[in-house]
Amino acid sequence: MRSKRPGEGLTIESTDDPHPLARNRVRATSPFQGEVTSPIGKTRMFEIFGIPSQALFGQLLIGLINGSFYALLSLGLAVIFGMLNIINFTHGAQYMMGAFVAYFLLQWAGINYWAALVIAPILVGFTGIIVERLFLQWLYKLDHLYGLLLTFGLALVIEGVFRNYFGSSGLPYRIPDALQGGQNLGFMFLPNYRAWVVVFSLAVCLATWFVIERTRLGAYLRAATENPTLVRAFGINVPRMITLTYGFGVALAALAGVMAAPIYNVSPQMGSHLIIVVFAVVVIGGMGSIMGAIVTGFGLGLIEGLTKVFFPEASNTVIFIIMAIVLIIRPAGLFGRRV
Amino acid sequence: MTDAALETLLLVEDLQAWYGESHVLHGVTFDVRSGEVVTLLGRNGAGKTTTLKAVMGIIGTRTGSVRYEGRELIGLASNQIARAGLAFCPEERGIFASLDVEENLLLPPEVRPGGLTTAQVFELFPNLKERLRSQGTKLSGGEQQMLAIGRILRTGARLVLLDEPTEGLAPVIIQQIGRTIHMLKSRGFTILLVEQNFRFASTVADRYYVMEHGRIVDGFANAELERNVEKLHDYLGV
Ligand SMILES: Nc1ncnc2c1ncn2[C@@H]1O[C@H](COP(=O)(O)OP(=O)(O)OP(=O)(O)O)[C@@H](O)[C@H]1O
Ligand SMILES: [Mg+2]
Numbered sequence: 001m002r003s004k005r006p007g008e009g010l011t012i013e014s015t016d017d018p019h020p021l022a023r024n025r026v027r028a029t030s031p032f033q034g035e036v037t038s039p040i041g042k043t044r045m046f047e048i049f050g051i052p053s054q055a056l057f058g059q060l061l062i063g064l065i066n067g068s069f070y071a072l073l074s075l076g077l078a079v080i081f082g083m084l085n086i087i088n089f090t091h092g093a094q095y096m097m098g099a100f101v102a103y104f105l106l107q108w109a110g111i112n113y114w115a116a117l118v119i120a121p122i123l124v125g126f127t128g129i130i131v132e133r134l135f136l137q138w139l140y141k142l143d144h145l146y147g148l149l150l151t152f153g154l155a156l157v158i159e160g161v162f163r164n165y166f167g168s169s170g171l172p173y174r175i176p177d178a179l180q181g182g183q184n185l186g187f188m189f190l191p192n193y194r195a196w197v198v199v200f201s202l203a204v205c206l207a208t209w210f211v212i213e214r215t216r217l218g219a220y221l222r223a224a225t226e227n228p229t230l231v232r233a234f235g236i237n238v239p240r241m242i243t244l245t246y247g248f249g250v251a252l253a254a255l256a257g258v259m260a261a262p263i264y265n266v267s268p269q270m271g272s273h274l275i276i277v278v279f280a281v282v283v284i285g286g287m288g289s290i291m292g293a294i295v296t297g298f299g300l301g302l303i304e305g306l307t308k309v310f311f312p313e314a315s316n317t318v319i320f321i322i323m324a325i326v327l328i329i330r331p332a333g334l335f336g337r338r339v
Numbered sequence: 340m341t342d343a344a345l346e347t348l349l350l351v352e353d354l355q356a357w358y359g360e361s362h363v364l365h366g367v368t369f370d371v372r373s374g375e376v377v378t379l380l381g382r383n384g385a386g387k388t389t390t391l392k393a394v395m396g397i398i399g400t401r402t403g404s405v406r407y408e409g410r411e412l413i414g415l416a417s418n419q420i421a422r423a424g425l426a427f428c429p430e431e432r433g434i435f436a437s438l439d440v441e442e443n444l445l446l447p448p449e450v451r452p453g454g455l456t457t458a459q460v461f462e463l464f465p466n467l468k469e470r471l472r473s474q475g476t477k478l479s480g481g482e483q484q485m486l487a488i489g490r491i492l493r494t495g496a497r498l499v500l501l502d503e504p505t506e507g508l509a510p511v512i513i514q515q516i517g518r519t520i521h522m523l524k525s526r527g528f529t530i531l532l533v534e535q536n537f538r539f540a541s542t543v544a545d546r547y548y549v550m551e552h553g554r555i556v557d558g559f560a561n562a563e564l565e566r567n568v569e570k571l572h573d574y575l576g577v
Binding site: 216219220222223225226227229230231232233234235236237238 | 421435437491
């Protein structure tokens with residue numbers, strides 16, 4: 001039995017759309033778009049700046065969804081960069097691995113989405129720990145470039161292996177039963193699964209922020225980011241902390257991958273598509289800042305969504321345009337602490 | 340007072356250390372007995388800081404022997420050395436900018452029971468208590484030094500390594516640090532102090548070692564200070 005394509009239950013388009021132009025606009029967008037129209041077809045229509053509310057709020061929702069993934073992924077990158085001084089180009093591949101593990105768990109073991117949300121990050125995080133012990137630990141004292149080349153190469157290898165076995169067409173992953181369907185909010189239709197992704201990502205991001213900025217463990221992490229030698233001389237096993245930090249950053253990527261599986265198809269190149277935008281987000285936010293990664297992630301997702309409505313031609317490039325401007329005005333990024 | 344009956348807490352023998360290719364310590368040998376305050380003197384670049392770092396295990400390569408309570412530390416990583424009961428206050432103080440004063444104070448984990456309580460640290464350095472929420476590096480130089488010393492007294496370490504704690508501080512604060520060292524001594528702490536200011540050192544030290552070019556070249560007790568002042572002026576070039 002072929003499981004249903006993601007979003008299939010959601011994309012019955014309302015036939016009485018009064019603004020065909022707006023619909024065309026919505027279509028001319030990035031690979032991450034989804035269509036949010038009501039299966040009921042009864043949401044009330046009104047216009048904002050000449051844009052139907054459906055299109056506007058629909059795009060804002062898509063922006064928020066993309067923003068959730070940007071935030072989760074750039075948060076992981078920021079955490080890893082802070083402790084390891086390595087720009088983790090494998091992040092996209094690890095995100096993809098998270099989605100694949102969720103897919104394998106469901107197809108081969110019948111383990112559902114909720115369990116996959118826990119198991120996939122642990123498994124993929126564990127592969128991260130192995131990568132750190134085998135490769136990354138030898139690179140910390142060298143220039144950023146070495147870590148970047150190694151993680152980039154690793155990403156190519158991982159993606160190649162997955163493409164070899166699973167091809168490049170996407171594999172479907174069904175939305176869990178509990179999150180099927182959606183809410184009619186009057187001005188728009190809100191699919192339950194998408195609401196869950198936004199809320200859960202936000203919760204994970206804020207929890208991560210809280211642990212790093214407000215707890216004892218976080219104080220160790222921040223201190224070790226500044227002066228690992230001294231923290232170690234206080235009796236803290238800094239190398240182990242670094243390994244676990246990498247494992248955690250990778251687990252965050254895998255978690256994002258599991259959440260993405262029902263929205264975007266599970267495919268070997270899903271990570272490399274997304275990660276390019278995420279790196280732009282990271283550059284805009286500034287590498288070292290946790291809150292910066294979260295705010296910039298969600299913010300740029302929204303900006304991208306709005307651009308799709310008001311100036312769709314630029315929707316694929318708006319983030320890179322912002323990046324260029326930020327690099328000129330604030331090379332360290334909007335929230336960056338160091339240059 | 341040198342009392343041969345006191346048990347040797349730290350015994351350093353033929354300690355050699357390198358920064359990359361450059362050989363900095365050429366066989367340092369000295370000992371510190373339980374409950375003593377021992378001061379390392381020497382000119383700039385003599386190797387005093389390097390000696391503390393080599394004991395603490397935070398220098399690239401080192402050979403020789405560092406025994407603490409009879410246990411060999413030379414092969415251990417610095418986090419294990421700290422867990423053995425040594426604590427280090429670096430010359431540059433090492434206050435963390437991304438931590439507030441309280442987080443800085445509570446950062447070093449307890450390695451053994453019997454350290455000062457946070458309340459006792461505040462009693463010693465009342466300034467800290469009023470600045471708990473400030474960013475660590477927003478404190479004045481003197482307050483940062485108090486924080487750097489205060490935070491390692493909580494850990495229960497019995498041997499405290501202090502690298503030039505009075506450097507660049509006002510006389511009142513130097514006196515406060517002197518009182519702290521006396522208090523620590525009375526509570527049974529053992530202190531290995533690095534100082535350029537031998538007038539200050541003479542108010543707290545039991546014994547001195549003089550370093551030159553990565554070696555210990557002389558050593559004497561505080562009681563013999565008078566007799567050695569001439570020589571000391573030579574060594575230190577004052
Ligand atoms: N990180 C380093 N890399 C290379 N050489 C170093 C390093 N730190 C110190 N040195 C060299 O090692 C020697 C001893 O330095 P050390 O810092 O131990 O001197 P010191 O006695 O503490 O001097 P000061 O009184 O100025 O603090 C000096 O010649 C110094 O130039
Ligand atoms: Mg020094």
